[in-house]
Amino acid sequence: MDVTELxxxxxxxxxxxxxxxxxxxxxxxxxxxxxxxSSSTGAIYPAIRRLKTRxxxxxxxxxxxxxxxxxxxxxxxxxxxxxxxxxxxSEGMGSAGIDPIRTRVNYLASLDFDAQIExxxxxxxxxxxxxxxxxxxxxxxxxxxxxxxxxxxxxxxHQLEARLKWxxxxxxxxxxxxx
Amino acid sequence: MDVTELxxxxxxxxxxxxxxxxxxxxxxxxxxxxxxxSSSTGAIYPAIRRLKTRxxxxxxxxxxxxxxxxxxxxxxxxxxxxxxxxxxxSEGMGSAGIDPIRTRVNYLASLDFDAQIExxxxxxxxxxxxxxxxxxxxxxxxxxxxxxxxxxxxxxxHQLEARLKWxxxxxxxxxxxxx
DNA sequence: GGCTCCATGTAAGGAGTTACATGATTCA
DNA sequence: TGAATCATGTAACTCCTTACATGGAGCC
Numbered sequence: 001m002d003v004t005e006l007x008x009x010x011x012x013x014x015x016x017x018x019x020x021x022x023x024x025x026x027x028x029x030x031x032x033x034x035x036x037x038s039s040s041t042g043a044i045y046p047a048i049r050r051l052k053t054r055x056x057x058x059x060x061x062x063x064x065x066x067x068x069x070x071x072x073x074x075x076x077x078x079x080x081x082x083x084x085x086x087x088x089x090s091e092g093m094g095s096a097g098i099d100p101i102r103t104r105v106n107y108l109a110s111l112d113f114d115a116q117i118e119x120x121x122x123x124x125x126x127x128x129x130x131x132x133x134x135x136x137x138x139x140x141x142x143x144x145x146x147x148x149x150x151x152x153x154x155x156x157x158h159q160l161e162a163r164l165k166w167x168x169x170x171x172x173x174x175x176x177x178x179x
Numbered sequence: 180m181d182v183t184e185l186x187x188x189x190x191x192x193x194x195x196x197x198x199x200x201x202x203x204x205x206x207x208x209x210x211x212x213x214x215x216x217s218s219s220t221g222a223i224y225p226a227i228r229r230l231k232t233r234x235x236x237x238x239x240x241x242x243x244x245x246x247x248x249x250x251x252x253x254x255x256x257x258x259x260x261x262x263x264x265x266x267x268x269s270e271g272m273g274s275a276g277i278d279p280i281r282t283r284v285n286y287l288a289s290l291d292f293d294a295q296i297e298x299x300x301x302x303x304x305x306x307x308x309x310x311x312x313x314x315x316x317x318x319x320x321x322x323x324x325x326x327x328x329x330x331x332x333x334x335x336x337h338q339l340e341a342r343l344k345w346x347x348x349x350x351x352x353x354x355x356x357x358x
Numbered sequence: 359g360g361c362t363c364c365a366t367g368t369a370a371g372g373a374g375t376t377a378c379a380t381g382a383t384t385c386a
Numbered sequence: 387t388g389a390a391t392c393a394t395g396t397a398a399c400t401c402c403t404t405a406c407a408t409g410g411a412g413c414c
Contacts, residue, residue, distance in 0.1 A: 106331045
């Protein structure tokens with residue numbers, strides 16, 4: 001019983017908020033401060049359906065007034081699969097993840113000097129702006145065990161600070177090399 | 180004329196190694212030290228075909244002996260699209276990227292104390308191991324403008340060092356909280 | 359009454375994964 | 387001679403993206 005990264009995260013979200021609706025899961029993705037997660041209904045709802053079909057997620061319908069809603073929770077199997085998904089770290093996951101800015105720096109030399117400087121300025125600006133947001137993040141106040149979400153937010157802050165430091169070094173290098 | 184992240188990277192690789200074969204592009208992905216890039220022939224070859232169809236990549240067949248091979252290079256349009264792909268940084272790219280370890284830490288509290296410690300140990304171990312590799316990385320010796328590839332490798336080192344620092348803080352937090 | 363958010367989806371098309379397929383070259 | 391690497395793909399399947407569709411609830 002293996003799950004994809006997306007399914008693993010969905011199990012995690014349900015675990016931290018259960019009982020909760022599919023919409024709550026969707027919102028967590030849409031408000032995620034991390035770049036790269038799919039946040040489309042066309043990805044989340046089918047994934048939840050798969051997890052229900054496989055018996056990892058229990059659901060009962062929950063009517064508040066006329067508005068239909070569904071209450072999701074982890075089954076015992078689902079909780080076990082979540083724990084295994086977390087614990088099974090592969091070697092490759094030790095690597096640095098995809099960073100769209102770092103990716104672009106690979107080919108920065110294809111730009112002329114002015115465009116290189118412009119790129120680095122913009123990269124610093126968007127990173128600083130997201131860093132401020134990340135520093136204010138309190139995780140998900142409605143989640144149980146919020147300390148892990150806060151710890152994760154601090155991890156993002158560390159990553160963004162590292163990127164900022166690196167961008168400044170790079171800026172100096174480019175200035176010296178071409179200026 | 181927009182390209183996906185994968186197509187953008189392919190344009191970049193071709194730019195840095197042109198003229199080069201599709202196999203060289205494929206190899207760059209397979210040897211990428213970054214977690215999350217697709218490295219399958221079923222992704223790369225069709226992507227290259229799309230770029231050829233759109234006129235971003237020129238190709239001429241190149242026979243060394245009996246082995247057929249194709250020599251790819253960027254067209255003028257392709258080079259312009261590469262530059263635009265690099266320069267068009269969206270706001271969201273300022274955010275921290277997906278990190279499978281950080282993702283899992285979100286739900287670390289679903290493990291019991293021993294498993295949490297085990298997770299953190301393993302996370303440190305795989306990160307340290309990849310950090311050593313990243314420190315040795317010299318980019319792609321056969322590429323033109325290798326300084327950007329080296330700069331990128333330093334960026335990965337920064338990111339991994341930040342993760343290691345964060346994991347150690349987290350380890351202390353878990354030890355104090357539960358121990 | 360209209361706007362925004364809550365809440366749940368589906369459909370078409372595009373992209374990626376896994377596995378399979380083929381054949382040449384090089385080195386032990 | 388066999389294994390590894392070079393070199394190029396295809397096919398079936400799954401998954402994701404984009405766009406569309408539908409309604410209730412609360413508020414100004």
